[in-house]
Amino acid sequence: MVTTPQEVALLDVRKAIAMFQKLNVPILGIVENMSYFVAPDTGKRYAIFGEGGGQKLADEYGVPLLAQVPLDPATRLAGDEGTPITIRAPDSVQARTFRELAVAVRQRLDELAALRPLPKIG
Secondary structure, eight states, X not given: OEEOSSHHHHHHHHHHHHHHHXXXXXXXXXXXXXXXXXXXXXXXXXXTTOSSHHHHHHHHHTOOEEEEOOBOHHHHHHHHTTOOXXXXXXXXXXXXXXXXXXXXXXXXHHHHHHHSOOOOOO
């Protein structure tokens, strides 16, 4: 489930989680998008949308917080131009975060598969 840190976003994600739970769809974890912004000129970190919402949600539902993805204009630009940030700027914090998220998702899939087989689609 993907959220931003602010309360209004958490409300929407709670509704989505409730729906998936009713359908017995496993929740891999929480991804907090736009977690913070680091000003390129000063290096100062800003929590534009608040802090801790993703962790709060993960704790509430007993699932891992898979990643906190920073807000970065370069990622938006790369996406708009069709080149993922992991290709355009592979050493960036943003690219590293996405790679770490991919690993966390894979590990979580393995954990859940060990508990019960995941449904096959197709």
